[in-house]
Amino acid sequence: MSDGGTRVWTEGWGGRKHGGFTAARAQPQREGWRRRCHCRLAKELRDVIEDFHRIKRLPPYVFAEVNRLKAAARARGADIIDLGMGNPDLPTPPHIVAKMVETIAKPRTHRYSASKGIPGLRKAQAAYYERRFGVKLDPDSQVVATLGSKEGFANMAQAITAPGDIMIVPNPTYPIHEFGFIIAGAAVRHVPAGTGEEFLRAVEHAVRHSIPKPLGFILSYPSNPTAMVASLDFYKDAVALAKKLDLIILSDIAYSELYFDGNPPPSVLQVPGAMDMTVEFTSLSKTYNMPGWRMGFAVGNDRLIGALARVKSYLDYGAFTPIQVAATAALNGPQDCVDEIRETYKVRRDCLVESFERAGWTIPPPPATMFAWCPIPEPFRHLGSVEFAKLLIEKADLAVSPGLGFGEYGEGFVRIALVENEHRIRQAARNVKKFFSQGADAEDNAVNLPQKVIR
Numbered sequence: 001m002s003d004g005g006t007r008v009w010t011e012g013w014g015g016r017k018h019g020g021f022t023a024a025r026a027q028p029q030r031e032g033w034r035r036r037c038h039c040r041l042a043k044e045l046r047d048v049i050e051d052f053h054r055i056k057r058l059p060p061y062v063f064a065e066v067n068r069l070k071a072a073a074r075a076r077g078a079d080i081i082d083l084g085m086g087n088p089d090l091p092t093p094p095h096i097v098a099k100m101v102e103t104i105a106k107p108r109t110h111r112y113s114a115s116k117g118i119p120g121l122r123k124a125q126a127a128y129y130e131r132r133f134g135v136k137l138d139p140d141s142q143v144v145a146t147l148g149s150k151e152g153f154a155n156m157a158q159a160i161t162a163p164g165d166i167m168i169v170p171n172p173t174y175p176i177h178e179f180g181f182i183i184a185g186a187a188v189r190h191v192p193a194g195t196g197e198e199f200l201r202a203v204e205h206a207v208r209h210s211i212p213k214p215l216g217f218i219l220s221y222p223s224n225p226t227a228m229v230a231s232l233d234f235y236k237d238a239v240a241l242a243k244k245l246d247l248i249i250l251s252d253i254a255y256s257e258l259y260f261d262g263n264p265p266p267s268v269l270q271v272p273g274a275m276d277m278t279v280e281f282t283s284l285s286k287t288y289n290m291p292g293w294r295m296g297f298a299v300g301n302d303r304l305i306g307a308l309a310r311v312k313s314y315l316d317y318g319a320f321t322p323i324q325v326a327a328t329a330a331l332n333g334p335q336d337c338v339d340e341i342r343e344t345y346k347v348r349r350d351c352l353v354e355s356f357e358r359a360g361w362t363i364p365p366p367p368a369t370m371f372a373w374c375p376i377p378e379p380f381r382h383l384g385s386v387e388f389a390k391l392l393i394e395k396a397d398l399a400v401s402p403g404l405g406f407g408e409y410g411e412g413f414v415r416i417a418l419v420e421n422e423h424r425i426r427q428a429a430r431n432v433k434k435f436f437s438q439g440a441d442a443e444d445n446a447v448n449l450p451q452k453v454i455r
């Protein structure tokens, strides 16, 4: 469904046959009985899987094609520089690891933990909000620890939406912002991502032209993938709009500590009255290089936090206690490790922008996050982001994420993650320079894979 201001409307992908999943496949001419039997079973299994209501709503994974090509190139022995996934490559600071090691030796920490987080951890998160944003939180009713912010976000979607509900989601954005709601059975209405009046106008337009009325909207700044940062004034306007239209706000600030211009990004909860309708998600994954530990938080409105805590109480027993204790040490301990992590990304960002500029690819320096949002260079723009990403693997031994993977409005861009050191980034730039210098020939030799990719 389309309309002027908010073009994309996702009901999920139920009932569609796509991506070759159910496409007729040529049967080999001479296959034995066992193989035919196996194929029949596999087809039946595919049909059963397609019948699952929630699975039917999920489209094929755009990144899968690029990942497959990357794996094939590596299998051939290519030295692929992987700047695709936002998976931090640096180690967790030693004092956090030491706290984990110390705690894991205590048998009493081996029992089931607390689903919403141990009290000390929730207090540490409340202290972080007070110190960083000047926002006071009640650790009992306004803070829940989550198994990474992704889990928290997805379970919040489960907690507050039902089939028939509508949520307004920016596009492009981190995929769980959309698919958390799709999996929960809700419908999603997209608005072009932005940090100004236009974005809020698009939200208002979507609310006025949707039946039933949408439940709320998502904010996520600094943004993955675009690295856009929101101002406190924008948040003030967003809260005023939410109040006027009686909407919930879900804000994801996973990159709140990765900023490069000396201006710490604000929290929407700093706006007076935001607590009436807002929940905000944070993560230790990027701030402390702890992606594998799975530790994040949801904080804010007690009714919404209560709903999330209740759903989680049926689903999990919380993170392993030693992880929660180590996470407490991260939040309460020395913060110079955060400064060092930020500085590392800044140095890599500058290296990327400078070396790629020399290679003939102008990349706007991101003000925050660990990503650069890169316009596809003119000569390749007609290919689209998926084909261009595939070409970079084949011709420059470089893996990036196609913008289309973050939503239709992400087309025309690829996302480069700063997850390799400067030496490797410079090597990637040299590879790109060589590839660009081959001109049209390079494109002609590209692997010819399907043009149309469904997100």
Ligand SMILES: Cc1ncc(COP(=O)(O)O)c(C=O)c1O
Pocket: 086, 147, 148, 149, 150, 151, 174, 220, 223, 224, 252, 254, 255, 282, 283, 284, 285, 291, 294, 295, 296
């Ligand atoms: C915007 C955003 N939110 C949330 C997450 C998930 O973080 P976590 O590791 O806390 O689940 C990511 C991870 O890349 C992200 O980019």
